[in-house]
Amino acid sequence: MVQVSNLRTLVLNADMQPLSWAPLSVWSWQQALVAILQDRVTQLKAYEDVRVHSASRPFEVPAVVALKSYRKQRKVSFTRYHVFLRDEFTCQYCGKRFAAKDLTFDHVMPRSRAGGSRWDNIVTSCGPDNHRKGNRTPREAGMRLLRPPFEPTARQLDAAARRLPWVRGDLHQTWMDFLYWGSELDE
Ligand SMILES: [Zn+2]
Numbered sequence: 658m659v660q661v662s663n664l665r666t667l668v669l670n671a672d673m674q675p676l677s678w679a680p681l682s683v684w685s686w687q688q689a690l691v692a693i694l695q696d697r698v699t700q701l702k703a704y705e706d707v708r709v710h711s712a713s714r715p716f717e718v719p720a721v722v723a724l725k726s727y728r729k730q731r732k733v734s735f736t737r738y739h740v741f742l743r744d745e746f747t748c749q750y751c752g753k754r755f756a757a758k759d760l761t762f763d764h765v766m767p768r769s770r771a772g773g774s775r776w777d778n779i780v781t782s783c784g785p786d787n788h789r790k791g792n793r794t795p796r797e798a799g800m801r802l803l804r805p806p807f808e809p810t811a812r813q814l815d816a817a818a819r820r821l822p823w824v825r826g827d828l829h830q831t832w833m834d835f836l837y838w839g840s841e842l843d844e
Contacts, residue, residue: 744781
């Protein structure tokens with residue numbers, strides 16, 4: 658038996674893409690139901706064999722909804738998670754992927770030499786490489802960056818999130834058609 662309280666609703670933008678991938682845009686089904694009743698979203702799919710009852714009538718539990726009016730992409734905030742995501746949890750020096758707990762940041766131009774904490778001066782690094790580089794530039798340390806750091810768009814971060822192997826594990830099966838069908842045809 659499905660635990661109704663655990664069900665969540667995937668929220669798509671009016672263009673049928675998730676509002677965001679990082680994190681994935683999901684609401685509680687109660688929020689989604691309210692939005693349906695207020696005519697703000699369209700229900701695309703309901704959970705099978707699940708009904709909830711109000712005093713007057715049963716309701717389906719929405720699995721996937723889409724906004725009726727398009728919401729513009731937000732600006733990306735400069736956070737630890739977003740830097741790791743931009744770099745796909747990959748050390749920008751050795752090119753190996755790590756869990757977040759084993760990653761740190763590297764100031765490409767060291768802080769001691771007025772290198773700022775900005776999108777274009779911060780890269781994801783493993784501990785050993787960060788330590789090896791120390792207060793030097795990559796050139797001085799004889800190290801090469803995989804790519805120069807940059808400020809990502811929301812769309813670039815979403816694309817990075819979608820490529821991460823562990824993201825798929827968290828997705829409800831009901832959502833998969835809406836998350837991957839269109840995109841895999843494109844690729
Ligand atoms: Zn490394």
